[in-house]
Each structure stands twice: as C-alpha cells, then as structure tokens.
Amino acid sequence: MQEQRRSTDQRDPIESRRTSTARLIRFIYASGIIALILALAWHFGRDIFFIEGSGRVSAKTFVLSRPYNTHIRTINVVPGSKVKAGDVVAEFDSFQIDQYISDLVIAISVQTNKEADYQIRLSSSNAAMSTETKRSDFAASSVKRMERLPQGMFSNQDRIPFYREQAVAKHDLATSLAEASEIRAQLERLSNNTLLLNERISKITHEFDDGKLRATVDGVIGSKIARTGDTILTGDNIAEIFDTSEIYVDWEMPLRRFIEPKVGDKVYITSGFNNLEAEIAEIFPISTPLGTEKKAIYSTTPQGQTVRIKGEELKNLALDSYVAVRMNYSRFMDTFFFTIRNLFKK
Numbered sequence: 001m002q003e004q005r006r007s008t009d010q011r012d013p014i015e016s017r018r019t020s021t022a023r024l025i026r027f028i029y030a031s032g033i034i035a036l037i038l039a040l041a042w043h044f045g046r047d048i049f050f051i052e053g054s055g056r057v058s059a060k061t062f063v064l065s066r067p068y069n070t071h072i073r074t075i076n077v078v079p080g081s082k083v084k085a086g087d088v089v090a091e092f093d094s095f096q097i098d099q100y101i102s103d104l105v106i107a108i109s110v111q112t113n114k115e116a117d118y119q120i121r122l123s124s125s126n127a128a129m130s131t132e133t134k135r136s137d138f139a140a141s142s143v144k145r146m147e148r149l150p151q152g153m154f155s156n157q158d159r160i161p162f163y164r165e166q167a168v169a170k171h172d173l174a175t176s177l178a179e180a181s182e183i184r185a186q187l188e189r190l191s192n193n194t195l196l197l198n199e200r201i202s203k204i205t206h207e208f209d210d211g212k213l214r215a216t217v218d219g220v221i222g223s224k225i226a227r228t229g230d231t232i233l234t235g236d237n238i239a240e241i242f243d244t245s246e247i248y249v250d251w252e253m254p255l256r257r258f259i260e261p262k263v264g265d266k267v268y269i270t271s272g273f274n275n276l277e278a279e280i281a282e283i284f285p286i287s288t289p290l291g292t293e294k295k296a297i298y299s300t301t302p303q304g305q306t307v308r309i310k311g312e313e314l315k316n317l318a319l320d321s322y323v324a325v326r327m328n329y330s331r332f333m334d335t336f337f338f339t340i341r342n343l344f345k346k
Contacts, residue, residue, distance in 0.1 A: 052254070055249040056250050060242070061243070064239045065235055065238055066232070069233055072090055072230045076088055077225070079225055081220070089215050101201060111193055115191070118183050135172070142162055213238055217243050226238045248281065249308070251267070263282065265327060268326045268327075269311075269323050278309045280307055286306055
C-alpha cells in the first residue's frame with residue numbers, strides 16, 4: 001500500500017514538461033505583445049518628446065569648371081583626396097581654346113595688313129602734301145598779282161582760270177590734310193585694337209594654364225568628379241572641393257513640430273553608432289530637399305525647413321553623408337540622452 005501511495009504522489013514527467021513549455025510560450029507571447037505595444041507607442045508617440053529629421057554633412061563648396069568645352073586627359077585626384085590651393089587636379093585639352101587663339105591671331109594679321117596699307121597711304125599723302133602746299137601758295141600769289149594789275153589788262157573771262165586753279169589747289173590740299181589726319185586716327189585705332197587682341201591672347205593663355213585645372217582652396221575633393229577621357233561641356237562641373245575649415249549639417253527639419261526651434265538650441269546628431277552634440281546656427285526660410293537626385297524612384301522626398309547646424313564634434317563626420325538629427329522638446333530628454341550617450345562612450 002505504501003509503494004502504491006508513493007507512486008500516486010509523484011508528478012507525471014510528460015505533464016511536467018508540457019506545463020513548463022506552456023509557461024514559456026505564454027511568457028514569450030506576452031513579451032511579444034508588450035514589445036509590439038511599446039514599439040507602436042514609440043512610433044506614434046515619439047513626436048511628443050522630440051523632433052527628428054535627416055541632414056546632410058556638408059561644407060562650403062567650390063566648383064571647378066571651365067567656360068569652354070574640354071577633353072579630360074588625366075584626373076590626378078579621387079573623391080576624398082586632400083588638396084591645397086594651386087594643386088593640379090586635372091589636365092585637359094580644348095579645341096575651342098585653340099580655335100579662339102587661331103581666330104585672334106588671324107584678326108591681328110588682318111589688323112597688321114590694314115596698318116601697313118594705312119602707313120603707305122600716309123607716306124604718299126605726306127609726300128604729295130608738300131607739292132600741293134606749294135601749288136596752293138603759288139595759285140594764291142598769282143591771284144594776288146593779277147588783282148593788283150589794272151582792270152583793263154584782264155577780262156573776267158581771263159580771270160576765271162586763276163580763281164579755278166586757286167580753288168582746286170586749296171581743295172586738293174584740304175583733302176590731303178583731312179586724309180592724313182584720318183589715316184593717323186585709323187592707325188591709332190588699329191594699334192589699340194592690336195594691343196587689345198594681344199592682351200586677350202595673353203589672358204586666355206594665362207587662364208588656360210597649359211591645360212591644368214588647379215584647386216582654388218585647401219580642402220577635400222567631393223564625389224562629383226569627371227573621369228579621364230570625359231568630354232565636359234561649357235560650364236559643367238569637372239570637380240568640386242569642400243572647404244574643410246568649417247563643416248556643418250544642413251537639416252531638413254520636419255514641418256510637424258510642437259515647438260519652434262531657435263538659434264542656439266541644442267541638437268543631437270546620429271551617424272552610425274556615434275551620437276554627437278551640436279547647436280542650431282541658422283534657420284533659413286526655405287525648404288531644400290536633400291539629395292533628391294540620389295533617391296529611389298518610389299521613395300518620398302522629405303519636406304521641411306532647412307536648418308544649419310554647427311559644432312566642434314562635426315569635423316569627425318564624413319562629408320556628403322546623411323545623418324539623423326534630433327532636437328528634444330524638454331531638458332529632461334536632453335539629460336536622459338546625454339546620460340545614455342556617456343554610458344555608451346564608457
């Protein structure tokens with residue numbers, strides 16, 4: 001009887017395992033429900049605690065381009081290369097520059113031919129002017145002598161040739177003087193035009209710099225850069241340089257917000273596992289969606305107000321990268337995130 005009683009007091013091992021498994025399943029199920037509720041509450045309720053949006057790490061950008069078509073011979077840098085002002089970024093050829101200089105040389109040749117023609121005409125005019133001056137003086141003296149003689153010696157018909165010769169001589173002399181004066185003026189204009197054309201050739205040659213494209217400032221080469229062998233049209237970008245002396249974040253602040261941010265407000269920037277602290281430097285009255293050219297065709301374009309963020313810690317971020325920017329509505333949230341941040345740092 002004792003042995004039978006002992007056997008009835010013992011629990012069935014199979015039933016015991018079922019009970020433990022059911023308890024574990026209920027715990028997992030309850031944990032999942034709680035996690036789902038918390039996730040939904042965080043997703044729909046986090047806008048109550050802070051405002052968050054995407055931002056782009058950037059800096060003052062300098063674009064390198066040329067006002068004529070170019071053919072890239074070599075590119076001496078890659079995206080991310082550090083350059084100094086004056087460094088050769090690329091080497092190129094330009095048929096347009098050759099054509100410009102050829103046209104200017106032809107124009108100078110035409111000016112030189114005109115100048116030589118005017119010099120010949122001026123020499124001829126100066127040589128003839130001496131004879132025409134003497135002719136005019138002789139005609140004038142002949143008229144004076146004729147007029148001093150008694151009236152009866154010459155009829156009016158006899159006087160006409162004297163006056164005609166005097167008029168023709170004065171006209172020819174005046175024509176020679178006017179022509180010489182105009183030729184000198186034309187020569188001066190041709191000389192000025194030739195000087196301007198030579199200056200233009202010197203300027204084009206200096207700007208062309210033997211087909212070398214040089215960096216204008218110290219900085220880092222951006223991702224938008226031409227490749228060796230590319231043909232770049234007038235005004236198109238060959239390369240861009242970020243001035244790394246000051247790095248900032250352009251934040252596309254969402255339009256849905258409970259509190260209007262102010263200059264000087266603290267913000268937190270998340271880039272990967274890094275959580276950096278910065279502050280609002282400028283608030284622009286414009287919306288500039290970030291990186292729309294890089295978005296997928298079905299992705300939504302962020303709409304908001306552009307805010308510029310600056311801070312000492314931003315210099316460690318990768319240029320032209322996208323980060324998450326958050327501004328808390330209360331100091332309690334600032335303290336909370338600051339504490340979490342320090343814990344992760346440790």
